[in-house]
Amino acid sequence: MQDPKSASPDSRPPFLNTGDEPLPLDLPADPDFPTRFQAAVQRRNLSLHRMREHLKSHGVSVSASTLSMWRTGRTKPWRDQSLRALQALESILDTPPGYLTAAEQQVEKGSESWWASIQTRPEVLNHSEEYAQVRREVGLDGPPELRNAFMHCTVWYNENGQFMGARSTHIFQAVAARGERSLQATFPDAHGDRNPHRVNVRAGGRIGLQRVFEGSGQTVFELILDQPLERGQMAYVEYEMTPSRLDAPRSRPLYDVRTTNAIGQLGMELHFHPDCPPRRPKIRRHNMASQPEGTEFLDDSKDGALLLVTTDEFVANGGICMEWEWDG
Template identity: 30%
Template sequence: MAVRPSGADHEVDVLLRTGPFYEALRAAIERSGLTLERLRDRLARRGIHVSLSTLSYWRLGRSRPERAESLRAVQAIEVILGLPRHSLESLLGPPRPRGRWVAGQRQPRRYGRMLEPAQSLAETVEALVGPSDGDLRLWSQDDAAGVDARGVIREVRTRQVLRAVDGHPDRHVAVYCADPGTAPDAITVEAVANCRLGRVRRHHRAPVIAVELLFDHTLRAGQTHLLEYRFTVAEGAVALDYRRAFRYPVGTYVLSVRFTEPRLPVRCFDLVQSGAEGALTHGRELALTPGRMLHLVARDVPPGVLGIGWEWT
């Protein structure tokens, strides 16, 4: 006979999906039966020292964990309380702006200036961007796009090697803009390897989605992290290209596009845009292989846009 979850179990499960962080933390602690003193002691046994007042402030929503040591405490609390990994941590989002960030001396490169729909992209993505936005660089990236027999891009699978250049990054923001005419809720995302989904943001009108990909540990400057993720589109509009925008330089970029018979393009070419203000230009012709695939490879990629375009009959 199936066992129905208790009211406390149901409340915790709901709050872990919806947040806010402090409510989920409070419910999980109450369900465990631990006092804050016992929770503090269990953390101390793991070499993590958090004061009672700090735990109380977290539980009441008067402050939230932001520093690397505090995030370690949240990860340990998940284990102590028997919660899924990253379930509490994913409710935190990026650190809140403070210090030089607020003063404007360290501003992120704005999203939404290199791809369309620009305004919708900015509105969707910038809600996930925090002070650590510039702490990662792309060492290499491989995008593989699949186009169905109707000419719709149905899947883009991405493999990235990220390198920490500053701070203690523990997440990466991935973005996908589908072709105009695609319903916003038709796009889904999957964390394939070495990452876990955090917050997901969709634009309410445009086919734009942004997602946090959480690592299982923070990175020190110089460390690299390999991850894979995939965007899929249930139903979409006919595509004429696939483009990837880079806000920071990239070591190596590989893009492949595979088409599905019977609809094959009659002409293919690469697309290049220098920086956020440059014009998108058609470059060299690309040959479609017998395997219905074409690709491009670029080294030492500057900020801008690279892609592959095609024409249908």
């Protein structure tokens, strides 16, 4: 087998698919910007202070802290001034033209670019066609008015393992010039029943149009804030969901929270009765109702616990599902 260090430069893939010259052997072909920038800096053995001085001589001013954050991937060079700095750095660090300026700029989770990149996906819900129908009826099938910065769902089960109800709390932020509406849905499939949930808004808003689909048991409703928000403003909303009747516990119980839009932080909190604790709990984080991404088994200390809590940050689409078993 040929030693990679002795390989001909011509055997290495070009760093761009444009017929440019192959990369020097001591520069990685990885397309990620932080990887390329870090390697180029180490190759020249330049301190951040020295790089800053070299940039000044090229007529570009960049702070050492900014250069450090570029190198670690904490921030990305987006602005025109930053791109001019990258062109100068290619000369200073002696890289091929385009090595830094054409590197892939991964979108940082939680950044405005990340929020803007997420598209609404009704298909993550169990009965997406019903949700999409109401979305069109209320005129919310365009860009969202509100961003779901925070969502936390608290759920209760009784001594017989029956679902008693849930409370959903949200912090919404306006992303339009005027934001006051969001479309919400409850789907009782997760509890083994098809009876619709009653929804009661306790704080921060009211229900506008509401559709109850008897066949699936899904309730889709327009949530309207008490006061319209201007762009960037936030509001707290809380509503409860209770079943119209108590059904027998499901043989394979689970509770599922999904989102069709991005959420900054998504949490789930399940409360159980001492007479009916959960066994062998596990978590699934997934993109689609039918396509779980993976399963994470909780440690043994959670077996029989009366409180199960999990959170996830910057969820693009999909959600969290908690599964467990009942004794017997």
